[in-house]
Amino acid sequence: AADSQDTTSDGAPVVVAHRGASGYAPENTLAAVRKADKLGIDWVENDVQRTKDGELVVMHDTTLARTTNVEKLYPDRSPWNVSDFTAKEIARLDAGSWFSDAYAGEKVPTLEQYLRQINKSGQKLLLELKSPQLYPGIELQTLGELRSEGWADRAHLKDKLIIQSFDANSVKTTHTLNGSVKTGFLGNPKVSELASYAKFTDQINPTHSAVTKDYVDAVHSHKGVRGERMEVLTWTVNDASTARTVAKAGVDGIISNFPDVVRDATGG
Ligand code: G3P
Numbered sequence: 001a002a003d004s005q006d007t008t009s010d011g012a013p014v015v016v017a018h019r020g021a022s023g024y025a026p027e028n029t030l031a032a033v034r035k036a037d038k039l040g041i042d043w044v045e046n047d048v049q050r051t052k053d054g055e056l057v058v059m060h061d062t063t064l065a066r067t068t069n070v071e072k073l074y075p076d077r078s079p080w081n082v083s084d085f086t087a088k089e090i091a092r093l094d095a096g097s098w099f100s101d102a103y104a105g106e107k108v109p110t111l112e113q114y115l116r117q118i119n120k121s122g123q124k125l126l127l128e129l130k131s132p133q134l135y136p137g138i139e140l141q142t143l144g145e146l147r148s149e150g151w152a153d154r155a156h157l158k159d160k161l162i163i164q165s166f167d168a169n170s171v172k173t174t175h176t177l178n179g180s181v182k183t184g185f186l187g188n189p190k191v192s193e194l195a196s197y198a199k200f201t202d203q204i205n206p207t208h209s210a211v212t213k214d215y216v217d218a219v220h221s222h223k224g225v226r227g228e229r230m231e232v233l234t235w236t237v238n239d240a241s242t243a244r245t246v247a248k249a250g251v252d253g254i255i256s257n258f259p260d261v262v263r264d265a266t267g268g
């Protein structure tokens with residue numbers, strides 16, 4: 001990757017490629033990660049879920065229908081839940097054609113394949129535990145896989161990995177299982193509730209419409225669970241004007257389908 005941004009440094013917000021550079025390549029595929037790398041974007045966001053036979057895979061929706069050809073291959077398996085398919089069945093799917101013919105044959109990556117790819121490119125990972133209530137134990141399993149792929153060493157824990165979720169319990173569990181991993185809560189709790197969130201997370205990651213300078217200042221006034229200033233990464237910002245607005249409000253990071261647009265608008 002071209003640069004090496006750190007969410008803890010001052011200056012321009014870190015830019016995160018949402019589901020990879022998903023404005024340009026099919027979301028949550030290795031092609032989207034490679035596209036982010038080509039654009040010089042260090043950080044990629046992905047979504048992790050679990051197959052019927054217990055494999056961690058990278059997929060946003062809890063069903064396979066929108067972003068693969070599963071309906072064609074398995075017409076009688078409605079509603080095509082990720083959790084109803086084995087890893088082998090999912091490996092047969094085309095996760096690129098829905099986006100464009102140029103990406104025909106792109107696969108749904110396993111978390112292992114995904115981690116190996118970004119380790120090779122030197123990119124950094126904002127990993128989202130998606131709908132973790134459907135996958136009991138996914139926090140422990142994900143941490144275990146990160147460890148066995150070399151993502152639990154000091155360098156990765158320092159500034160290459162964040163685990164986030166909309167599910168506060170899942171964020172708490174993740175922190176309890178490994179207090180060295182940086183964590184984020186997806187949402188915008190009231191200012192009066194931030195102190196209680198600071199007891200189990202390091203970041204508050206709100207939708208961009210909830211971002212104001214006052215809100216960001218309020219988050220920054222807390223120390224997160226690992227003792228560092230709490231941070232704000234906001235999503236999903238896809239145009240230059242919104243990017244400038246949230247940068248002005250002082251966010252630490254901006255998550256975008258078009259990360260190059262955001263970087264160019266904010267000087268990141
Ligand atoms: O990283 C923030 C963003 O990914 C949360 O929303 O629905 O795209 O997973 P969603």
Ligand code: CA
Pocket residue numbers: 045046047128
């Ligand atoms: Ca996500």
